[in-house]
Amino acid sequence: MTKASYGLARIVELHGEDYFAVHGCYASEQRILFDIGRCRTSKMGGHRYRCTKCGKEEIAYNSCRNRHCPQCLGSKTGKWLAARVSEL
DSSP: OOOOOHHHHHHHHHHHHHHHHHHHOOOOOOOOEEEEEEEETTGGGEEEEOOOOOOOOEEEEEOOOTOOOTTEHHHHHHHHHHHHHHHH
């Protein structure tokens, strides 16, 4: 199975402004999509990690931590919702 080349963040980055212009959105909805579009990119900042043995460096970008973001909390939201449904 291969990783998708376009995730929600990339689609929002490419087409978000056009979508807002045509459909309009509440400010809260725009903020959600804006956060998702920046998630785990250099725009959110990040941390540089270096291996103490070999010196190899990797950058880990910060997440948006928005509950609607499929990269961040989307799976946790789904698990929470499933737990609430089972309570009913």
